Amino acid sequence: MGRLRANPDQQRAFRRLVGRHAPPAPLLRNLALAFVVGGSICAVGQIFMNGFLGRGLPPERAGAMTAVVVVLIGATLTAFGLYDEIVRLAGMGGALPISGFSNAVAAPAMEYRREGWVFGVGAKMFTVAGPVIAFGLLASLAIGAVYVVLGLPLPK
Numbered sequence: 665m666g667r668l669r670a671n672p673d674q675q676r677a678f679r680r681l682v683g684r685h686a687p688p689a690p691l692l693r694n695l696a697l698a699f700v701v702g703g704s705i706c707a708v709g710q711i712f713m714n715g716f717l718g719r720g721l722p723p724e725r726a727g728a729m730t731a732v733v734v735v736l737i738g739a740t741l742t743a744f745g746l747y748d749e750i751v752r753l754a755g756m757g758g759a760l761p762i763s764g765f766s767n768a769v770a771a772p773a774m775e776y777r778r779e780g781w782v783f784g785v786g787a788k789m790f791t792v793a794g795p796v797i798a799f800g801l802l803a804s805l806a807i808g809a810v811y812v813v814l815g816l817p818l819p820k
Contacts, residue, residue, distance in 0.1 A: 698757030701750060705761045709734045731762055738763030742770040 670678070712733045716726035741747040747767040751758040758764060776784035811818055 694755055697754045700757070701754030702757030702761060705734070705758070705763055708737070709761075734761070734763050735766040738766030739770040742767045743774060745774075747771075 709730050713726055713730040716729050717723065721729065738747055741750070741763075747758070747763070748771070751764065751767065759767075773784070773788040776788045778784065808818065810816075
């Protein structure tokens with residue numbers, strides 16, 4: 665059976681009707697919250713980065729360790745149900761930093777806690793991360809192949 669589709673005039677009329685009855689989005693408030701929360705997440709990351717640099721780690725190692733710590737903090741807050749509240753409050757200010765990716769990976773797993781750590785949490789942990797990791801791996805292999813075919817030196 666085919667889908668029924670509204671004609672363009674009906675679609676425009678519907679959008680106008682919805683626009684008249686939808687409450688206005690508090691744009692300035694949302695922007696301010698995203699800026700403050702996202703900036704706070706970045707400031708926490710910078711504190712860890714400075715601490716790692718102060719302990720003598722080279723900048724690339726300090727950056728990697730900072731990313732690990734921020735991901736762990738994001739996953740821990742997700743496990744306690746707090747990170748979803750941060751994203752609900754701040755929108756992209758909470759979803760965009762690397763801690764938001766951590767939340768996206770950990771959140772599906774937390775929904776399956778009652779099924780156990782292996783078949784529940786462990787199996788669902790990569791529902792989001794699996795495709796991202798697979799794409800990253802395939803893209804890096806393709807780019808590496810281009811470098812080899814063109815005879816370019818591989819980046820270090």
